[in-house]
Amino acid sequence: MTEQRDYKDTVFLPKTDFPMKAGLPQKEPGILARWQDERIYDQIRAAREGREKFILHDGPPYANGDMHIGHALNHILKDMVVRTQTLLGKDAPYVPGWDCHGLPIEWKVEEQYRKLKKNKDEVPAEEFRAECRAYARHWVDTQREQLKRLGVGGNWDKPYLTMDFDAEATIVTELLKFAQSDMLYRGAKPVMWSPVEKTALAEAEVEYEDVVSTQIDVAFEIVESQDPDLVGAYAVIWTTTPWTIPVNQALAYGPHIDYHLIEADGRRYLIAEPLVDAFVKRLGHETHDLHFFMKGAGLEGTKVRHPMHHLGGFYAELRPMLAGDFVTTDSGTGLVHMAPDHGEDDFELCKAHGINPKFVVEADGRYREDWPWLGGQGSVINPKFTAPDGPICTDLAAVGGLLAASADYAHSYPHSWRSKAKVIYRCTPQWFVPMDKPASKSGMPQGMTLRETAEMALAHTRFVPAKGRNRIGAMVHGRPDWVLSRQRAWGVPITLFVDRKSGEYLVDEAVNARIIAAIREKGVDAWSDERAQEYLGNDYLAEDYERITDILDVWFDSGSTHAFVLESGKWPELLRPEGYKGPHADLYLEGSDQHRGWFQSSLLEACATRGQAPYKAVLTHGFTMDAKGLKMSKSLGNTISPLKVMETNGADIIRLWALSVDFTEDHRIGDEILKGVGDQYRRLRNTFRYLLGALSDFSEDERVAPEQMPELERYMLALLGALDADMRKAVADFDFNTYVRRLLDFCNEDLSAFFFDIRKDRLYCDDPADASRRAYRTVLDTLFHALVRYAAPVTVFTAEEVWGARYPDAGSVHLLEWPEVPEVEADTxxxxxxxxxxxxxxxxxxxxxxxxxxxxxxxxxxxxxxxxxxxxxxxxxxxxxxxxxxxxxxxxxxxxxxxxxxxxxxxxxxxxxxxxxxxxxxxxxxxxxxxxxxx
The missing domain is CATH 1.10.730.20 (Isoleucyl-tRNA Synthetase; Domain 1)
Known part of the structure; x- marks a missing residue:
């Protein structure tokens, strides 16, 4: 046997310097720095100038705190949309933005004050707002760098901020459009109110938590009735908000409910028939006597007196019993006590009978000082105040009005999602946008209401996923009038003057123009008493007008962003061609909670002023849960910080995770999940490493036409064509889960485990001039150009590294367009x-x-x-x-x-x-x- 020679030096092994070990945390910042130095975003804008527009309008996150995993997911999805549309050859700019006004930021500044023993109310408003502005600026700058590190491309040098003077002036301009078109009114209605934050809240600012409350049964003596047998009996109400009893003005009954008059403990009580046994049990009795029963309709004209009637004045007035369709027999007694200050049904029913609110509970939750019962006491959300041994219950018990009380009623209750404190319904004078007032001078179609216009706009809007249409549609269909006013300091003011005699707000274009110009120059601080006469000019006297000091609901700020971002021209790349008539943005993309937030406020603002939605399509994503499917919480210690993940794994790993989950539903993240994503990334990277090595020194002279290739190569080109069609469809459907899955599966199953495995022998051992080997390398070249483009929107740093490894002088991979894939037929x-x-x-x-x-x-x-x-x-x-x-x-x-x-x-x-x-x-x-x- 002859001595064997080593033929290793004759085999054509792949050659590449592209490392298998990614080292993303170390490598990505350098790539990011190069993008910034070379101004890649500006290069992309120049390359796509004049092309078809695709405009994704960024919903503004609050500028308060580090980026969390929800921020990361949201902005990766937005970046994926922009990059894939850019890859398709469209002009798809991205202008990021921040919401800088409102309670979240004000609350944080107040927290700093509390630590320093400072009282916010003793600080000049301008100084306080300056601190809010500085706080917001700090977090804008912080979050901007964090989002850039995530690989999100955009106009980071010129983001939009709702606190910019131009933005504040535009928000005021939009508000005054409502005023000029008679789409504003001042009214007193119960609204969600936070006694801790001392302001009205929007639905989107409220979350529901399980609590245990005091439940009480209270007796109101019947003193007038069409049925003389009822006189001297007691109408019994049940409530879990004892603090509303001091503001009671009526009782409500169900006209079709059967009521029993029973006797227990020596007194007669009127109770709905299905609830008698539960009531008697709460009294501590086992039996009762039945006197008679009647339909609720027979209670018409009945009057009762308040248990505290001995206090005289307000409490001495008899309370009418009123028919209410909302009364049920699900719980309680079948009779409902009415406090129009503190309930929507209460307010509407009492208003219909000429009973007006009394404005008893102050902004901080205390009863006002001059109130005859419990004046100056509270807070009404304090469990001790409403407890069975608290002042309300003990006073009621002392006069025989309290029949039962226990602090054991478990139920869901609204809380402010910022302070986490309970909220109440509180009737205060506020500014509203009417939902059901027919248009006369607004931008809506003549004769249509804002609700009708919004519902019509939703019918013409694409929703991804489709169930979003029903969700926001139901909210718009059932929502009350929009409460615009807030009683805070940091925000855009409601820049109205109200005639002290007539109560009407002033509508004067010249006055409005002066106000807008001043705010554009000086910001919201320009709205002051000192400048009131300047704005009113020579035609009006400042002493004749009330200058409104409320600020706007921050959702109006963000709902107006389409006006000052998309239409102002401050960002020319966002302008539509002259004569364009449709919704300005192609897409709004946020979490599913924004159906009641930004999506809806933007819809209402645009419909009222422009008669259409500001968007053609709405895409929503679910929430990120931990690996076990639990909501993330600092207290549970189950949060995943994208900043830490980038430090250890790199941004491309987070991006690959975000784009591979089904983001339309709630989804999960955890260490094991990220480990699996890391494995997927390594296989993708290995695919590119093989391609780079196998294509070393490839030249155009080697290229073989598809029709001259072996059947396997033609089959692979056909598979690539099918992949290309699927990727295009995934982009059109915003189905990024499918986009990533198809890319990874193709690389792993069709290439690494099949095509590469079979053809490595040909690559290594065939004569370089052999037509079959040339055909293989031609296909590899086609695959490389397609795959690096497909991967570029997903793993933005790695794709740049791959492209640069093969074409170091060819510029950024992100300037490329969608690959040209040959059309090849094969018997698949x-x-x-x-x-x-x-x-x-x-x-x-x-x-x-x-x-x-x-x-x-x-x-x-x-x-x-x-x-x-x-x-x-x-x-x-x-x-x-x-x-x-x-x-x-x-x-x-x-x-x-x-x-x-x-x-x-x-x-x-x-x-x-x-x-x-x-x-x-x-x-x-x-x-x-x-x-x-x-x-």
């Missing part, structure tokens, strides 16, 4: 059948490999069922495709494997009959070496 069903057979062959070889009967599949001689082989494949084809020594066809139904007796080629390692001894060369390798030597 035939190849699918062959691949299924290949899997069975691999499974049959594996036990022999584990037993070390064979060391690799190249030592295996395989027999396959003849009827399992698709037409057109020779045994030699099958051996190459299965990477075995030989393949033959048998009549059995299973695959059989034996070890070959053929010798192994010393260069390609194939076991072939023509090889005379182990280490000798096969004919192909002999020719390849000869050709290489001649070259």
């Amino acid at each position: 069903q035939r190849w699918d059948a062959l691949r299924a057979l290949r899997v069975k062959v691999t499974e049959a070889i594996e036990p022999l490999r584990r037993e070390k009967t064979v060391r690799s599949s190249l030592e295996a001689e395989v027999t396959v069922p003849a009827d399992a082989v698709p037409e057109g494949f020779s045994d030699a084809d099958l051996a190459a495709l299965f990477i075995t020594a030989t393949v033959s066809r048998g009549q059995g139904e299973s695959v059989s494997v034996v070890k070959t007796n053929h010798h192994k080629c010393g260069r390609c390692w194939r076991h072939l009959p023509e090889v005379s001894e182990d280490g000798a060369l096969c004919a192909r390798c002999d020719e390849a070496i000869a050709a290489e030597s001649a070259a």
